Amino acid sequence: MSYLNKDILFLLFEELQDDSKSLFSCLLVNRLWCETVVPILWKNPWRFDHINYQNKYYLFIIITLNLSDEIKESLSSQGIKLPSKLQYFPPLFDYLSYCRSINVNVINDIINISSSSPYNKFLLQQEVYKLLMKKCPDFRFLDMRSMEHQIFYFPEAIIRFESL
Structure with a gap:
């Protein structure tokens, strides 16, 4: 399975910053995604x-x-x-x-x-x-x-x- 590092995930999630529903869903995927999404939401x-x-x-x-x-x-x-x-x-x-x-x-x-x-x-x-x-x-x-x-x-x- 391929792996996206935190920097790439952050850039992807920043594109979703106005889509709170998607970001909240991303929180639940795994710890890395959660750690990456929380700063964007907050x-x-x-x-x-x-x-x-x-x-x-x-x-x-x-x-x-x-x-x-x-x-x-x-x-x-x-x-x-x-x-x-x-x-x-x-x-x-x-x-x-x-x-x-x-x-x-x-x-x-x-x-x-x-x-x-x-x-x-x-x-x-x-x-x-x-x-x-x-x-x-x-x-x-x-x-x-x-x-x-x-x-x-x-x-x-x-x-x-x-x-x-």
Whole structure:
């Protein structure tokens, strides 16, 4: 059987980057394909048309699993409901490290899942943006039409936004 190396697979899968259904199917073929497709899917996880409530909740889980225990404890003490580590397996990949964009509207929708209090939403948004600044190495797109935070003042922001 012939073998395609990871670089060739990546080039092929990049051609499918707008076809999420095919990419999601490729995730299930084998470990190599999965490792190759995940960075493409997570380059812009907010763009898919099928981001419904259930999918937003899964994005919320993945994001919050990346928060430090101190931040989770602080947010929980404010009454913000976060998924427990005990309920979910640790992620197989560092998904946020593949992210190259921020879409404020989708992030706000995701955050609305956890809290109805405007103050709590604000706190959680701030922590999510800080997390994205730390974990996402190279932003290519920033949709900030409805951003309430001055993320440019976060310590990592200058480095992260150099490529915009």
